[in-house]
Amino acid sequence: MPANKRRLRHTLVSFGVHAMLIVGAVLSILPLYWVLKSSFTPLADIFTFPPELFPSTFTLENYPRLLERAPFLRNMFNSLVVATAYTAATVVISSLVGFGFAKYPKAPGAEALLIVVLASIMVPFQTLALSLFVYISKLGWASTYQGLVIPLLANGFSAFMMTQFMKNVPDEILDAARIDGCNDFRAFWSVVLPIMRPALGALAVFQFVYSWNNFFWPLLVLYREEMYTVPVMLGSFVVQQAVVPYDIIAAGITLASVPMIIAFLLGQKQFIAGLTMGALKE
Amino acid sequence: MTMTTVQTRAAKERKQASLLSQVKRYKYFYLFITPFFIPFLIFWAWPLLHSFYLSFTSWSGFGDPTFVGAENYVRLITDKSFHQALGNTLLFTLVSVPLQVGIGLVLARLLNLKLVRFRPLFRTIFFTPYILSPVIVGTMFLFLLDSQYGIINYFLSFLGIARIPWLTDPLWMRISIIMLTVWHWAGWNSVVFLAGMQNISSELEESARIDGATELQIFLKIIIPLLRPILFFTIIIGTIGSLQMFAEPFALSANQKGPGNSAYTIVYAIWRNAFEFGQFGRATSIAYVLFAITLCVVLVQLVYRRRGEDHAG
Numbered sequence: 001m002p003a004n005k006r007r008l009r010h011t012l013v014s015f016g017v018h019a020m021l022i023v024g025a026v027l028s029i030l031p032l033y034w035v036l037k038s039s040f041t042p043l044a045d046i047f048t049f050p051p052e053l054f055p056s057t058f059t060l061e062n063y064p065r066l067l068e069r070a071p072f073l074r075n076m077f078n079s080l081v082v083a084t085a086y087t088a089a090t091v092v093i094s095s096l097v098g099f100g101f102a103k104y105p106k107a108p109g110a111e112a113l114l115i116v117v118l119a120s121i122m123v124p125f126q127t128l129a130l131s132l133f134v135y136i137s138k139l140g141w142a143s144t145y146q147g148l149v150i151p152l153l154a155n156g157f158s159a160f161m162m163t164q165f166m167k168n169v170p171d172e173i174l175d176a177a178r179i180d181g182c183n184d185f186r187a188f189w190s191v192v193l194p195i196m197r198p199a200l201g202a203l204a205v206f207q208f209v210y211s212w213n214n215f216f217w218p219l220l221v222l223y224r225e226e227m228y229t230v231p232v233m234l235g236s237f238v239v240q241q242a243v244v245p246y247d248i249i250a251a252g253i254t255l256a257s258v259p260m261i262i263a264f265l266l267g268q269k270q271f272i273a274g275l276t277m278g279a280l281k282e
Numbered sequence: 283m284t285m286t287t288v289q290t291r292a293a294k295e296r297k298q299a300s301l302l303s304q305v306k307r308y309k310y311f312y313l314f315i316t317p318f319f320i321p322f323l324i325f326w327a328w329p330l331l332h333s334f335y336l337s338f339t340s341w342s343g344f345g346d347p348t349f350v351g352a353e354n355y356v357r358l359i360t361d362k363s364f365h366q367a368l369g370n371t372l373l374f375t376l377v378s379v380p381l382q383v384g385i386g387l388v389l390a391r392l393l394n395l396k397l398v399r400f401r402p403l404f405r406t407i408f409f410t411p412y413i414l415s416p417v418i419v420g421t422m423f424l425f426l427l428d429s430q431y432g433i434i435n436y437f438l439s440f441l442g443i444a445r446i447p448w449l450t451d452p453l454w455m456r457i458s459i460i461m462l463t464v465w466h467w468a469g470w471n472s473v474v475f476l477a478g479m480q481n482i483s484s485e486l487e488e489s490a491r492i493d494g495a496t497e498l499q500i501f502l503k504i505i506i507p508l509l510r511p512i513l514f515f516t517i518i519i520g521t522i523g524s525l526q527m528f529a530e531p532f533a534l535s536a537n538q539k540g541p542g543n544s545a546y547t548i549v550y551a552i553w554r555n556a557f558e559f560g561q562f563g564r565a566t567s568i569a570y571v572l573f574a575i576t577l578c579v580v581l582v583q584l585v586y587r588r589r590g591e592d593h594a595g
């Protein structure tokens with residue numbers, strides 16, 4: 001009898017736990033599903049009461065209408081170019097500076113400079129953004145790729161993360177490389193970078209997602225629609241709601257988020273490693 | 283007298299020579315850090331200082347800024363719309379961050395139970411909202427929360443709840459923004475906490491269970507204390523992110539600040555003062571207030587953490 005009772009209890013607990021998890025899962029993806037569904041529904045059918053969980057009419061027409069309304073493919077291309085350039089450059093810069101801090105801690109000034117980098121993490125970007133904006137405009141970089149990428153390159157968080165990662169590189173490997181006649185750059189390039197690949201990958205994912213989703217800085221810098229990144233374009237749709245109907249916005253959200261979600265599903269391990277970086281590594 | 287001067291000079295020279303030789307010896311250090319510190323000085327340090335200067339000026343963005351002393355800061359003391367922005371931001375932070383962390387902890391605890399099936403699938407689903415841009419999330423919720431046609435009110439009607447004016451009532455607008463941020467961040471928290479819990483040895487839990495501890499006791503007395511560093515980090519990240527909230531209220535209010543300024547936040551105020559009112563001086567002073575608040579939060583949390591460690595150690 002007690003064994004039966006225990007089994008019953010186990011079943012009930014298991015049922016309850018899974019029910020809660022399923023509720024959480026449904027709530028997590030329902031909004032996304034709803035937008036996806038709306039993007040394939042004619043405008044007249046999106047706002048019906050009661051709402052349809054499964055579309056009774058299916059259409060692809062919202063997508064050509066989106067492209068008529070805005071240079072959305074160009075916007076996606078811009079986002080891709082900006083995120084790729086930003087990611088490549090920050091990964092290189094941060095791994096160099098991280099290696100410097102991690103492997104030459106006794107160099108004069110190293111400690112003080114590392115404290116400066118750490119302190120910089122606490123400064124909100126918005127505190128310097130306005131004068132950075134003025135500066136970029138004077139350089140003639142408003143609404144350009146370089147205006148979106150270059151001002152954000154000195155990223156204290158990445159520099160600090162790479163410093164932490166680079167501390168794991170054993171000194172012996174470097175010494176061996178030096179004995180073999182490598183200079184320190186050579187050793188960095190051909191010995192350190194290959195073994196740091198997982199950390200570089202995690203940082204790359206973090207930076208790519210950050211750049212792809214970034215809104216504040218692009219909103220300041222961009223004024224020509226062809227140069228807009230995807231979030232800025234969506235932002236401008238929302239502001240002009242009176243003239244941009246929801247079916248178009250739904251198509252835009254779908255185009256903007258589906259590539260990222262597919263990338264996430266394919267490279268889950270790297271995504272989770274990259275986006276939880278810092279929290280789990282100390 | 284002369285002896286000591288000569289001696290100190292010699293010591294000084296020796297010291298200088300040794301510094302120079304040290305720098306030479308560590309030349310690679312300086313070469314490695316240069317690619318970072320060049321953009322850091324040009325695009326971080328300089329604009330930060332320049333912003334500080336601008337916050338003491340009156341400037342429309344054209345011509346030369348006029349120095350006005352602390353006027354911008356003094357004005358903020360009586361600026362009602364700034365107070366609203368500040369109040370909303372603090373409210374969003376104080377309510378949203380504990381909810382994100384709390385829900386994240388519960389989900390992670392459930393996921394970490396041995397009997398759970400499809401753990402990786404749940405983990406993937408919970409994490410998905412986090413990879414979306416805040417603008418996208420704001421725009422999505424704009425339509426989900428539509429009081430007439432939105433699906434959320436539709437589902438609530440099954441429970442006999444009348445249409446809620448999510449976006450048209452000041453209180454509900456604030457609740458909507460909090461809901462949105464919790465939806466956006468709770469899953470990320472749960473994945474982080476789950477990874478942390480998986481590092482806790484199950485023997486500790488088992489032996490507590492044998493000693494007759496209840497599940498709640500195990501959660502509160504064993505798991506939470508061991509997760510402390512991770513909890514600390516997620517709370518700081520959540521707080522800083524929340525203090526800088528902009529895209530979500532921007533989208534959710536269609537850049538109208540919400541009914542009764544209920545969606546107005548500090549960063550929103552920075553943006554509007556600069557780009558809609560052409561008041562760069564005042565906008566930068568708000569930006570420095572944001573900096574000060576962030577600094578206070580981080581310092582308080584650091585002190586709290588240090589004290590916690592002293593107790594634990």
